[in-house]
Amino acid sequence: MNRINKVTRWASALMAAGAAGAIPVAHADIELGNGISITGFLDMSYSSVKPDGGSSTESIGIDQFETDFKYAGSSGVSAQVDIEYGDGFDGSDDETFVEQAFITKAFNEQFSVKVGRFLSYTGWETEEPTGLFQYSGTGYAPYFYGFYQNGVSAYYNGGKFAVMGSAVASAFNPLDRNSIDGVDDKMGYEFGVSVTPVEGLTAKAFYISDNDTDTDIVNVWVSYAVSGFTFAGEYNTADYGGINYDYDGDGVIDATGVEGDGYLLMANYATGPYGFTxxxxxxxxxxxxxxxxxxxxxxxxxxxxxxGGNLLLVGEYRMDSSDTRGDSDLFAIEALFTF
Known part of the structure; x- marks a missing residue:
C-alpha cells in the first residue's frame, strides 16, 4: 500500500462506484455459506517517473493484493477482516498483514457501532485503488486524512443526512494501541457529517483532533454526478501544533511545521467501458x-x-511541480482485477 500513489478512502468509494465506466463494478461478495463471504482485488502496474534534469525510474509488479473476509451473524452482529499483501504499515515491502479487523453491531437500519481496527472516514480519495478515478492519489493524505485506527466508531444514517464519530488510540497510526512503555497516550477523535440534498450531490465535512500529536484537521469535500460526469472538489486545513510526526511509522517525518492547506479539483466522464479523468x-x-x-x-x-466486469485498465500522465521536492513527470499503466 503506497501512501503516495495509492491514497484512498472508503467513504468516497461508494460515490465513485456509481459512475459507470469510471472504476470496476462493486465487489462480488462471493458467498461461502453460513453467513461467510469473501471479496478482494489484485492491483498491478508499470510506472516511470522522470524528474527534471534527471534519469527515469521505472517500476513494474504487484502493488497490492487484498482479500476481505466478511461474516454476517445474528441480531445485527457482523465482522470483517481484511488481509493485504503489499507495503506494511511500518513502510516495509512485500508484507502480508491484517489491514482491518472489526466487529459491527447494527442496532437498527440507521444506527450502528463498530470496534477494532478500521479506516478513517475522512477524504475524497479512497485508500484502496478500487475507489480511485485515476491511478495515483494526490500524495497529501498523510497531512490531511486520518488513517487506519484502533478504537470505537458510531454511524447514523438518516437518509439525506448522516453523522459519524470515532474515539481512537491515534487518528494516524494503526500500530498505536494507546500505550508506550506502559505510559498512556492521549486519545484521538474524529467527527463527520454528510448531506445528500438532491440526487447525485453529496457534501461531507470532517474534523480530526489527535491529542497525542497536538494535531487538528478539517477536511471538506463535495461531489456531483450527472449524465456520465462526476465533479469533485476538496479543501483541507490543518494545525500541527509545531511538532514533527511520523504518521505512517516508516521512519520518515510526514508533518513538519505548524500548519498546512491543500485542495483538489477533479472531473471524470464515463460512457460504456470508457472513462477519462x-x-x-x-x-x-x-x-x-x-x-x-x-x-x-x-x-x-x-x-x-x-x-470486463472484473478487470479495469487505467493509464495516467501526471505533471508534478514542487519547490521542495522538484518537478517530475509520471507515466503509468495499471491493471486492476476485482473479485
Whole structure:
C-alpha cells in the first residue's frame, strides 16, 4: 500500500462506484455459506517517473493484493477482516498483514457501532485503488486524512443526512494501541457529517483532533454526478501544533511545521467501458517562521477502459511541480482485477 500513489478512502468509494465506466463494478461478495463471504482485488502496474534534469525510474509488479473476509451473524452482529499483501504499515515491502479487523453491531437500519481496527472516514480519495478515478492519489493524505485506527466508531444514517464519530488510540497510526512503555497516550477523535440534498450531490465535512500529536484537521469535500460526469472538489486545513510526526511509522517525518492547506479539483466522464479523468491538486506545509517545508501541485490526465466486469485498465500522465521536492513527470499503466 503506497501512501503516495495509492491514497484512498472508503467513504468516497461508494460515490465513485456509481459512475459507470469510471472504476470496476462493486465487489462480488462471493458467498461461502453460513453467513461467510469473501471479496478482494489484485492491483498491478508499470510506472516511470522522470524528474527534471534527471534519469527515469521505472517500476513494474504487484502493488497490492487484498482479500476481505466478511461474516454476517445474528441480531445485527457482523465482522470483517481484511488481509493485504503489499507495503506494511511500518513502510516495509512485500508484507502480508491484517489491514482491518472489526466487529459491527447494527442496532437498527440507521444506527450502528463498530470496534477494532478500521479506516478513517475522512477524504475524497479512497485508500484502496478500487475507489480511485485515476491511478495515483494526490500524495497529501498523510497531512490531511486520518488513517487506519484502533478504537470505537458510531454511524447514523438518516437518509439525506448522516453523522459519524470515532474515539481512537491515534487518528494516524494503526500500530498505536494507546500505550508506550506502559505510559498512556492521549486519545484521538474524529467527527463527520454528510448531506445528500438532491440526487447525485453529496457534501461531507470532517474534523480530526489527535491529542497525542497536538494535531487538528478539517477536511471538506463535495461531489456531483450527472449524465456520465462526476465533479469533485476538496479543501483541507490543518494545525500541527509545531511538532514533527511520523504518521505512517516508516521512519520518515510526514508533518513538519505548524500548519498546512491543500485542495483538489477533479472531473471524470464515463460512457460504456470508457472513462477519462482530469484532476488538479495543490498543497503547502509551513513552519512557525512561515517557511515552506513541503509543497506540491500536479495536473493528472487518466483514461480508463473496462475489459470486463472484473478487470479495469487505467493509464495516467501526471505533471508534478514542487519547490521542495522538484518537478517530475509520471507515466503509468495499471491493471486492476476485482473479485
Amino acid at each position: 482530469v484532476r488538479y491538486h495543490d498543497f503547502e506545509i509551513e513552519d512557525a517562521a512561515g517557511a515552506t517545508t513541503d509543497d506540491g501541485s500536479a495536473i493528472t490526465l487518466s483514461p480508463s477502459y473496462k475489459v
